[in-house]
Amino acid sequence: MDNQISNIKHRDEIIETLVKDQQVRRNVVKESHMTFFHLYFNEYVRYQTADFQREMFEITENEDLKLAIIVAFRGSGKSTIMTMSYPIWSILGKQQKKCVVILSQTQQQAKIHLTNIKRELESNDLLRSDLGPFEEQSDEWGSTGLFFPKFGAKISTASSEQSIRGIRNGAYRPDLIICDDVEDLNSTKTKESRDSAYSWFTGEIAPLGDRNTRIVMVGNLLHEDSLLMRLKENLEKQEGNVIYREYPVVDENDVILWKGKYPTMDDLKIEKKLHGDEKAWQREYMLKIIADDDQLVKKEWIQYYDEIPLDRTNYKHTLIGVDLAISSSNHADYTAIVVGHVYGCEENIKVYIEKFPVNKRLDFPSTLEKIKEVYGLSKRFDRRPKLYIEDVGYQKSVVQMLKKQGVAAEGFPLHGRDKRERLDSVTHMIRSGKVFFPKQGAEELIQQLVYFGVEKHDDLVDAFTIVLHMAIEKDRPKVKFLTREQAAIIRYGYDYNNRGGGYWF
DSSP states (O other): OHHHHHHHHHHHHHHHHHHHHHHHHHHHHHHHHHOOOOOSSSOOOOSSHHHHHHHHHHHOOOOSSSEEEEEEOTTSHIIIIIIHHHHHHHSSSTTTSSSEEEESHHHHHHHHHHHHHHHHHHHEEEEEEEEOOEEEEEOTTTOEEEEEEETTTTEEEEESOOOOTTOBBBBOOEEEEEEEEOOOTTTTTTTHHHHHHHHHIIIIIIGOOOOOOOEEEEEOOOOSSSHHHHHHHHHHHOSSSSSEEEEEEEETSOBBBBBTOSHHHHOOOHHHHHHHOOHHHHHHHHOOOOOOTOSSGGGGEEESSOOOHHHTTTTTEEEEEEOOBBOOTSSSSSSEEEEEEEEEEEGOOOOEEEOOOOEEEHHHHHHHHHOOOHHTTBBBTTOOOOOEEESSHHHHHHHHHHHHTTEEEEEEOOOOOOOOHHTTTTTHHHHTOEEEEESSSSSSHHHHHTTTTTOOOOOOHHHHHHHHHHHHHHHSSOEEEEHHHHHHHHHHSSSSOSSSSSEEE
8 A cells, every 4th residue: 555655656746747847848758659648638538548548659659560550449549649649749759750641531531630630739838838839831732731840840631532642741751651541331332442442552552651651550340351451461461560459349358448438337338328329339339340231141151161072972063153244344244153062962962162263354255265164174073064154145145155065054044033032042051051162262252242232243143143053953852753543642542543644743
C-alpha cells in the first residue's frame, strides 16, 4: 500500500512538473506520443486508457515498423490516435517527419481529417505555445495542406479518387502515409472494385515514399477479399518490420478490451441495444466479416482435400461442366470449365473438384480447343469423362461439334431455372460435406460461390452447378420397369394373370 501511495505521489509530481515547466514538457512530449496525446489532447481522454490503446501508441513510436495495420472496434479511438494525433506528433516529436500524407476513400473524408487537425492546431493554445507556429497552405495538386514552417514539414490529405503520384514537400517524398477507411461496403462488393483498390495500393501508395517511409492502415474488416485482408495475408508471409493488430470490443476469451469505457458485460449489452443492428454490431464491434442475408454458400461449409483419392473401387465417373461465353471482348463474360471426380454413391457420395478450373475470355476456336484440352486431361482410370454444356441457343451446336470431334458432350437442360435456383438446389451437397475443393487452385470458384449475387462474374458457379446437378442425377436409383402382373402382386398381393402391357413403378 505504501508503494502504491509513493507511486501516485511520484506520478503527481511528474505531472506537476510537466504542467509548470515548458522546456521539460517539450522534451518529454517529443519522446513519447502517449504523453503528447494525454497532455495536448486530454479532452479526448474520457475514460481510463486501455492496454490496446497503449499498444497503438507504442506502434506509432516504433520506427522499425514500416507497415502497420490497425483494425479496431468503433469508438475505440483508433482514428483519433492514428489519424489526428500521430501525424502532428510525427512532425513535432522525435521522428521529425517532413511529408505526411493522409489518404481516405473520398475527398470529403480527406477534408474532414484535415479539418480536425487544423482545428487542433488553431485552437489548442498549449500546443501552439509549446511547438507552434502552424499555418495553412494550398499546393499544386489540388488538396489543402498544413505547413509547419518551424520544422519545414507539411501534412497533406488526398483520396483514392485523386491521382497522387509525385506528391512531395520540396525535396521530401512522403515519409509517413496514413490510410484511414479507404474501403466501404459498396467498394468491396465486386471483385473488380477489390482488385482496383489493391492495384491502387500496390501501384500508387506503396511506391509513393522512400526507404524510410512508414505506412499505417486504419480500417475495418468488410470482406474476406478486401484490401486489408489481402494485406494481412501478405504480412503473414513476411517477418520483421510489419505488424497487424485486431482489437474487437470483446476478445476470444470474452474479455472486454476497454474496461474504462465498458466495465461490465451489462454495459456492453446497453451499447449493443442502442446500436440496434446485429450485423453492424458484429462487423463494427466484434470485427466479424458478415455476409448478406441471402448468402447461399457460407465460407465455413467449404471442405478441402489434400489429394484426390486413387481408389478405383469407389470411383464412379468424372463430370465436366461448361458455361460458354464465345467472346474475347473485355466486357464479355468468361468461359468457365469445372471438373468434378465422383466417388461413392447415395449417402457416401463425394465430389472432388479439380484444381485450376478454367475461367477465361476466349473466342470460339480457342474455346473448342480449351474444352478438348481439359477433356483429354480429365480422364481417370482410363475412363472417359462426361461433358455437359447448357442446352440453350447456339450452345446446342457446340455440343454437336464436340461430339464429331470425339468428345462425349451432352446438353444440360435448364428447365426454366435461373442461376440462383440452380445453385440453391445443390448447396445441400456443400453444406453436408460431400463436395471437396483443393487447398490451392480453386480460390476464384470459392469466391464466386460464397459471394454469389454480389460478384460481377459468376461463370464458374454455373459450370460448378452443372457438375453437381449431374452428380446427383446419375446417383439416383434407376426406375424399374414392371409388368402389370408384377405391379399388381406388389400393390394388391394377387396376380391379375394379365401379361399385356406394363407399368413404370
